[in-house]
Amino acid sequence: xxxxxxxxxxxxxxxxxxxxxxxxxxxxxxxxxxxxxxxxxxxxxxxxxxxxxxxxxxxxxxxxxxxxxxxxxxxxxxxxxxxxxxxxxxxxxxxxxxxxxxxxxxxxxxxxxxxxxxxxxxxxxxxxxxxxxxxxxxxxxxxxxxxxxxxxxxxxxxxxxxxxxxxxxxxxxxxxxxxxxxxxxxxxxxxxxxxxxxxxxxxxxxxxxxxxxxxxxxxxxxxxxxxxxxxxxxxxxxxxxxxxxxxxxxxxxxxxxxxxxxxxxxxxxxxxxxxxxxxxxxxxxxxxxxxxxxxxxxxxxxxxxxxxxxxxxxxxxxxxxxxxxxxxxxxxxxxxxxxxxxxxxxxxxxxxxxxxxxxxxxxxxxxxxxxxxxxxxxxxxxxxxxxxxxxxxxxxxxxxxxxxxxxxxxxxxxxxxxxxxxxxxxxxxxxxxxxxxxxxxxxxxxxxxxxxx
Numbered sequence: 011x012x013x014x015x016x017x018x019x020x021x022x023x024x025x026x027x028x029x030x031x032x033x034x035x036x037x038x039x040x041x042x043x044x045x046x047x048x049x050x051x052x053x054x055x056x057x058x059x060x061x062x063x064x065x066x067x068x069x070x071x072x073x074x075x076x077x078x079x080x081x082x083x084x085x086x087x088x089x090x091x092x093x094x095x096x097x098x099x100x101x102x103x104x105x106x107x108x109x110x111x112x113x114x115x116x117x118x119x120x121x122x123x124x125x126x127x128x129x130x131x132x133x134x135x136x137x138x139x140x141x142x143x144x145x146x147x148x149x150x151x152x153x154x155x156x157x158x159x160x161x162x163x164x165x166x167x168x169x170x171x172x173x174x175x176x177x178x179x180x181x182x183x184x185x186x187x188x189x190x191x192x193x194x195x196x197x198x199x200x201x202x203x204x205x206x207x208x209x210x211x212x213x214x215x216x217x218x219x220x221x222x223x224x225x226x227x228x229x230x231x232x233x234x235x236x237x238x239x240x241x242x243x244x245x246x247x248x249x250x251x252x253x254x255x256x257x258x259x260x261x262x263x264x265x266x267x268x269x270x271x272x273x274x275x276x277x278x279x280x281x282x283x284x285x286x287x288x289x290x291x292x293x294x295x296x297x298x299x300x301x302x303x304x305x306x307x308x309x310x311x312x313x314x315x316x317x318x319x320x321x322x323x324x325x326x327x328x329x330x331x332x333x334x335x336x337x338x339x340x341x342x343x344x345x346x347x348x349x350x351x352x353x354x355x356x357x358x359x360x361x362x363x364x365x366x367x368x369x370x371x372x373x374x375x376x377x378x379x380x381x382x383x384x385x386x387x388x389x390x391x392x393x394x395x396x397x398x399x400x401x402x403x404x405x406x407x408x409x410x411x412x413x414x415x416x417x418x419x420x421x422x423x424x425x426x427x428x429x430x431x432x433x434x435x436x437x438x439x440x441x442x443x444x445x446x447x448x449x450x451x452x453x454x455x456x457x458x459x460x461x462x463x
Contacts, residue, residue: 026100027296027330028078029085034293037099037107038256041159044097044111048152055152056110056119057166058096060088060126061174063144065104076137084130084143091126101254102292103325113151123147123181146173149183156184160199160255167254197248199255206260210236213268214434215286217443218405218427221419226447228285228319230427231269232434233261258291265289267307270318272437274311282444287319287349292326295333301340308344315345319370323351327366338366349405353393363400371397375408375428381417391421398422 148170380386409428
């Protein structure tokens, strides 16, 4: 069954803005529908996940505009190679998925995957530049490898991970021992969905301070998962799975709601007015109702927009610059402050940065860790100067010792956060910490004209 026979996937919201392919949201609905069809018609089904070893290097070497052209060409090449035998989707970044709906049309699945790889590895030329692009493929099949859409995706992804770590086996079909051999726990879609339903997620808060006064300037809300068997699980373990399965949008909405409700509780019950920063996934920005939901949450809880700070990644801005510009303008018109998170780890162009109205630039901790070296100090200085030139306040994260703080202060960094000052705290611990840090009316926001609500 070809994707073009499913009219629902013509919805623009389910199309990838860069390539025109069905996006991650459409992919999960597609896989579910096609698996249901395979069950009722006693057919087989295969899922191929594809990514590229050296796409990041190409982006860094040639720029993200060049990388965008490359991704569009990869999309067209995959469509040509798949023809009527498979449906092609873009999951994000350099990750693509092919769903082969009738294996009888494929002359050996591994042969088909090998042909895809061979053509992709050898035929891509952008602006006259031949690219040495090497793809890796993970495969899972129904009914042999999985019987549910979630298991199909997880098992194909496990196979892809094996391919990514192998120099000699770029195409890997799932085997049961792959999941069992994983040294690090990796939750699946059902676990995360159940965790959301059972309210197993919770927030902790890390304080941010002004330099050099060390006055408390706000908090960053950080997500944690209280697993019923494993205890507290770090987001490093489950966020990537949430992004790959599309659950990150629902989890992100929960984080926003929980953070705003906590601000309301602190203001109403304790008289403590403090700004809280929340990380936003690129998938959340793709939702047309994102801004409206934030405004509704703020209004419902009686919170002024100035108390909410949203941290956006570079990738979420450059994927669809025009849309990002509109969303940022709408949020700032509601008083919400915007920060560019993990600056220096992505592929932002200076020209693009100047077009956005951003309030904060967050310097990634990898730069802070090297600030005591000559080269590291020079890079940190350049980042801080760039932020100030673009009229942004610069926040350094991951500060762990007094030497780093001293260097950041000398470089006129505006704010700091990290273990030197406080580990992430529960809501109750954070309230006690704030009350000990000074007068609550100083915690509100940097703009003194903002009234308490």
